[in-house]
Amino acid sequence: MQRDYHTLINLAVELGQYGGYLDTQGLKERNDLTTKYNSATRTFVYRLLKEGHSPEESARLVSEEINNIAALSDAGWQPVYEEIRGDILAQLDRDAGKRPWQRTARHFTPFIAAAIVTVGYFGLRLYNVTPVSAPLETRAGIAQRADALAKVMRYDDWSSSRRGGFVKGILLWPIEPSQTEVKGAQELGGLIFAGANDLMRSREACNTGLTNGSGQLTRAEIELLNKVVTHLREKSTKWQNPPAMTILDPLRTAYPC
Numbered sequence: 200m201q202r203d204y205h206t207l208i209n210l211a212v213e214l215g216q217y218g219g220y221l222d223t224q225g226l227k228e229r230n231d232l233t234t235k236y237n238s239a240t241r242t243f244v245y246r247l248l249k250e251g252h253s254p255e256e257s258a259r260l261v262s263e264e265i266n267n268i269a270a271l272s273d274a275g276w277q278p279v280y281e282e283i284r285g286d287i288l289a290q291l292d293r294d295a296g297k298r299p300w301q302r303t304a305r306h307f308t309p310f311i312a313a314a315i316v317t318v319g320y321f322g323l324r325l326y327n328v329t330p331v332s333a334p335l336e337t338r339a340g341i342a343q344r345a346d347a348l349a350k351v352m353r354y355d356d357w358s359s360s361r362r363g364g365f366v367k368g369i370l371l372w373p374i375e376p377s378q379t380e381v382k383g384a385q386e387l388g389g390l391i392f393a394g395a396n397d398l399m400r401s402r403e404a405c406n407t408g409l410t411n412g413s414g415q416l417t418r419a420e421i422e423l424l425n426k427v428v429t430h431l432r433e434k435s436t437k438w439q440n441p442p443a444m445t446i447l448d449p450l451r452t453a454y455p456c
Contacts, residue, residue, distance in 0.1 A: 205259035210236040254295035331383035338442040344387035345431035351384040
């Protein structure tokens, strides 16, 4: 049975191009290639040992097959083949004494680790979903929307920086608000601003910083929302009846006339 050395040869040739002085990018590329080459070598040996040959027979087969490939190639390729032969035999020597289940565990560990990270990543997305199901006029509804509004503002703050780009977008995806969460946040935000306006008209609150404009929220408006959301999410908060009146307490305290 002729085994496929094509991947190892290609990677070894690519690695050979990274000699001499390397800048930071060059070092990174070489390290990435080295990782791929080592992984391909381990996979090759894993599959070889699964065929059931003894370590000695496996080593003989590898040497024989590489000799056959070398005989059909230009002399300039010989160092590449010798390097591959040496790396395969060294890996074979390391893995030959292991039991089959140990080799299988070693082979699949990187894939299992990647799967765990993926499951955790999507699990985090599900875990971070804030329920917004209760009516707005209820205590539960206001509390749910307070959590949603806190999440929306936190996400907006983290994502507003120009740094990070695409990678940051991936990292922030698990906490990106859903449409339901955004809608709930907007409902509570509108209720808070309406309450603040009512208090200003009755001179129960002053200097809130509300602009009555449209578009981006100002720093003062975000700060006002944060004060109310923090109050609503505190366990020690005393809820009023009706629950919506609870929104007014932190406004009176934070913005006295």
